[in-house]
């Protein structure tokens with residue numbers, strides 16, 4: 235098919251008051267109208283969809299905000315981490331050059347719109363699709379829940395999202411996932427703190443949760459409520475302790491009985507409630523990394539609410555993704571009803587240095 239002569243193949247030269255040109259950048263550009271920009275963005279979205287079966291999830295302008303809402307996506311999802319690219323590169327390597335003229339492409343690639351913040355992307359775009367819908371609405375709900383958690387935490391159940399979480403957890407306990415007896419899990423202690431307390435490093439009691447009076451708020455436990463936090467591998471335990479380079483003792487503990495499990499780490503896409511639980515597990519409501527001694531921060535109120543829901547429904551434990559180790563999973567045994575020697579046995583103890591958390595994107 236022959237191309238029209240001249241620099242305009244698709245766009246028209248509209249009057250100056252109905253058209254714009256890229257701002258503050260060097261180069262010969264054409265003027266384009268907002269409608270022409272919309273048509274170009276629709277075609278570009280289709281290109282992204284056909285190449286990646288996905289869409290633009292954020293741009294430089296809203297990347298930090300995306301990551302704050304969805305810390306688990308930015309940390310764990312390879313697709314998110316590998317499918318970021320310079321917006322000009324993405325346009326130039328699409329099929330759009332050839333439909334629009336070189337002069338039009340050189341203009342319109344400045345007007346690729348981020349579907350999340352609606353800004354024109356200046357450098358990079360990230361291409362990723364959540365496995366649940368309504369992310370935009372859920373982001374608003376996350377903000378509302380974090381605010382309620384911070385200001386009036388006892389009123390969380392007035393929020394519809396919180397009510398849906400409670401209802402789902404109560405209904406799913408009828409056919410729960412389970413963790414079998416005989417499962418090996420790991421718990422780290424800093425060696426110097428075992429020594430200060432005069433405990434034996436080869437005694438199970440050294441790996442028990444501290445007595446209630448010393449227990450501060452944690453990701454899933456209220457202050458004064460001891461819970462047993464365990465990791466899926468020694469390396470996860472060594473990272474979770476949050477003291478890279480510190481000498482640690484890491485115990486391999488084996489479960490003595492089957493535990494019913496609220497599983498936030500291995501969600502079944504076919505199961506009912508998947509979209510709700512996947513949004514929850516990906517979000518700042520349960521997956522915010524711990525920074526410093528920030529347990530009192532508003533992010534951790536909702537994870538404790540989830541633990542309350544799980545305890546009330548009758549679950550023994552929650553499995554959740556590590557915020558330190560990309561492959562890692564953790565198990566928290568919720569307010570164990572038995573002393574530690576009724577829950578787990580001590581298999582072995584090894585010494586290891588605390589590990590640094592994996593890089594966050």
Ligand SMILES: [Zn+2]
Pocket residue numbers: 292293294295296297348349350351352353
């Ligand atoms: Zn954006």
